[in-house]
Amino acid sequence: MHADRLRLLAAFALALWMILPTIPLVVWSVARGWRYPDLLPQGWSLKAWSFALSGKSGVLESLALTTGIASAVTVLAALIGVPAGRALGLYRFRGKGLVTLFLLAPAVLPGIAIAFGLHGVFLRLGLAGTVTGVMLAHLIPVLPYMTLVMAAVFSRFDPDIEAQARLLGATPWQTFRCVTLPAILPGLMTAALFAFLVSWSQYVLTLAIGGGRVQTLPLVLFSFAGAGRNDITAAIALLYILPGLAVLILTARQVTGRGAALSGGLRQWPR
Amino acid sequence: MAALTLSGLTKRYGGTSQAALHRLDLSIASGSLTALLGPSGSGKTTTMKLIAGLIAPDAGDIRLGGRSIRDLAPERRGVAMVFQNPLLFPHLTVAGNVGFGLRMRGLPADRIASSVALMLSRVRLTGLGDRRPGQLSGGQQQRTALARALILRPDVLLLDEPLSNLDPSLRDEMRQLIRELHSETGITTLVVTHDQTEAVALADHVALLLDGRLAQAGPPETFYQRPATQAVARFFGGVNFIPGTARAGVFDSALGPLRLPAGIAEGAGLLTIRPEALRFGPGPNPLIARVEGVTFLGTQSRIDLLAGGVRLQALTDPDAASDLVRGSDVAVTLPPQALWVLPSAP
Numbered sequence: 001m002h003a004d005r006l007r008l009l010a011a012f013a014l015a016l017w018m019i020l021p022t023i024p025l026v027v028w029s030v031a032r033g034w035r036y037p038d039l040l041p042q043g044w045s046l047k048a049w050s051f052a053l054s055g056k057s058g059v060l061e062s063l064a065l066t067t068g069i070a071s072a073v074t075v076l077a078a079l080i081g082v083p084a085g086r087a088l089g090l091y092r093f094r095g096k097g098l099v100t101l102f103l104l105a106p107a108v109l110p111g112i113a114i115a116f117g118l119h120g121v122f123l124r125l126g127l128a129g130t131v132t133g134v135m136l137a138h139l140i141p142v143l144p145y146m147t148l149v150m151a152a153v154f155s156r157f158d159p160d161i162e163a164q165a166r167l168l169g170a171t172p173w174q175t176f177r178c179v180t181l182p183a184i185l186p187g188l189m190t191a192a193l194f195a196f197l198v199s200w201s202q203y204v205l206t207l208a209i210g211g212g213r214v215q216t217l218p219l220v221l222f223s224f225a226g227a228g229r230n231d232i233t234a235a236i237a238l239l240y241i242l243p244g245l246a247v248l249i250l251t252a253r254q255v256t257g258r259g260a261a262l263s264g265g266l267r268q269w270p271r
Numbered sequence: 272m273a274a275l276t277l278s279g280l281t282k283r284y285g286g287t288s289q290a291a292l293h294r295l296d297l298s299i300a301s302g303s304l305t306a307l308l309g310p311s312g313s314g315k316t317t318t319m320k321l322i323a324g325l326i327a328p329d330a331g332d333i334r335l336g337g338r339s340i341r342d343l344a345p346e347r348r349g350v351a352m353v354f355q356n357p358l359l360f361p362h363l364t365v366a367g368n369v370g371f372g373l374r375m376r377g378l379p380a381d382r383i384a385s386s387v388a389l390m391l392s393r394v395r396l397t398g399l400g401d402r403r404p405g406q407l408s409g410g411q412q413q414r415t416a417l418a419r420a421l422i423l424r425p426d427v428l429l430l431d432e433p434l435s436n437l438d439p440s441l442r443d444e445m446r447q448l449i450r451e452l453h454s455e456t457g458i459t460t461l462v463v464t465h466d467q468t469e470a471v472a473l474a475d476h477v478a479l480l481l482d483g484r485l486a487q488a489g490p491p492e493t494f495y496q497r498p499a500t501q502a503v504a505r506f507f508g509g510v511n512f513i514p515g516t517a518r519a520g521v522f523d524s525a526l527g528p529l530r531l532p533a534g535i536a537e538g539a540g541l542l543t544i545r546p547e548a549l550r551f552g553p554g555p556n557p558l559i560a561r562v563e564g565v566t567f568l569g570t571q572s573r574i575d576l577l578a579g580g581v582r583l584q585a586l587t588d589p590d591a592a593s594d595l596v597r598g599s600d601v602a603v604t605l606p607p608q609a610l611w612v613l614p615s616a617p
Binding site: 158161164165167171172173179 | 325344346362375420423
């Protein structure tokens with residue numbers, strides 16, 4: 001009983017922690033003139049929203065581009081990270097610690113430290129200023145998350161179950177689709193969520209490699225923030241949060257392994 | 272239905288000079304129930320993995336019904352295998368697990384469902400088809416795994432230590448079920464085990480591997496009555512080995528001349544008699560032995576004896592052992608039909 005109440009309290013605190021910072025954003029996005037030290041704006045307006053959602057601002061276009069890049073980066077990272085994580089999780093080999101360190105390095109190093117060197121290389125390869133270039137650059141910070149999460153998943157995976165499937169007549173592809181994939185899916189969804197969000201929130205690498213020609217949402221957001229348009233910035237910021245939130249809700253079931261995590265915390269568990 | 276023939280099968284694991292399996296020649300008759308027996312490290316698991324196609328041999332061939340399956344992928348060999356762990360697919364129901372192989376073959380769902388229902392009844396799991404593997408007992412999981420392999424009607428069924436993960440009370444039931452299903456289906460079955468009592472109780476035919484080599488193959492009784500080497504005899508619980516020479520139906524040793532059964536090769540060798548074949552009291556081949564110790568083992572008692580400087584061990588029922596006193600002399604006979612001579616150890 002006591003533990004239940006405590007859990008409820010914790011859930012509320014967590015919800016507030018996430019929701020509170022967005023309240024000023026909501027207010028800003030519909031404010032008309034809001035000066036210090038007023039508690040509330042002088043008036044209300046939907047001008048910022050109608051501008052942000054109009055074709056003129058380029059926000060919707062950028063939203064689509066950012067979603068596309070993050071999705072593609074996630075898929076690419078999975079294609080590389082699942083086999084790599086499998087090797088790290090299942091097998092012992094010489095230099096495994098070193099490989100893990102190298103994999104982890106991009107997650108530890110700040111993006112800005114590699115961004116400009118990388119720009120030089122990408123320029124020579126003709127990838128600078130292209131969407132492809134930006135996607136490849138995003139893979140640098142994304143891959144460690146994907147690979148390390150998958151390594152953890154595979155370290156608890158019994159490869160004998162794949163041999164078993166083969167000895168029941170399954171081809172390698174059938175084995176992957178019908179046996180391996182269902183087993184690693186919860187972990188893969190977690191890793192994909194990380195991958196998507198890491199790509200989604202890239203600023204420095206996108207700016208450095210895209211050279212301003214690949215306008216993802218964080219770049220658009222910063223340019224309006226830099227121009228002092230707090231109302232439009234707030235509207236874009238809210239849009240910027242949405243896909244991440246949607247992905248979180250969609251994958252919450254896989255990530256927690258039970259019901260939707262977001263509503264679950266506030267509900268009483270049966271049994 | 273097909274015979275399985277292994278010829279010159281050799282497997283060496285990375286970097287080691289000692290072969291895990293050395294030139295194994297073995298024929299497994301079509302429709303037989305054969306036990307591949309050996310202690311850990313004897314190469315039995317390697318042999319099974321080679322037949323299954325999970326590893327590739329360094330030399331030799333594997334033929335199934337006349338065609339070589341050596342280079343085929345595991346799923347194309349017509350070999351199904353049940354691992355020591357049931358390895359049920361946790362995301363599928365019991366019925367989903369049993370129907371897995373048929374689904375991989377692309378059979379229509381209704382035909383799979385009817386085959387699965389039939390198979391579940393054969394392994395006495397009717398009504399449990401909707402359960403998840405985690406909701407089954409160990410014995411039920413093992414039976415599900417067996418059903419999942421048998422439903423495919425493979426040319427060869429491999430069972431890896433099928434009884435070792437079960438409670439002793441369930442072993443009899445599972446052994447019975449395996450024998451029953453084997454005689455119903457006639458599928459060539461190879462059971463891998465380290466337990467010689469399990470092997471003889473289960474199989475019609477036993478192949479014993481020691482140190483990566485085939486030590487002996489034949490019907491279960493031959494391993495007790497006519498072991499090929501001292502190592503084979505020891506593996507099957509042989510303890511009495513007396514060096515000497517066989518000549519004209521008589522074995523000369525420190526125990527004096529002992530009459531042998533007919534058909535034993537002449538020359539130097541090791542006389543062996545199983546501990547349970549020694550008799551107390553008068554009879555042919557009599558000896559006087561000193562009782563060195565009596566150990567109660569439950570259903571039997573072990574008697575340690577010393578005769579003519581030779582240590583002998585006898586197993587007898589505890590009642591008969593009760594009048595044996597440590598340090599006293601006792602009359603023992605070595606029945607000629609229970610004697611066997613091994614080639615002397617090199």
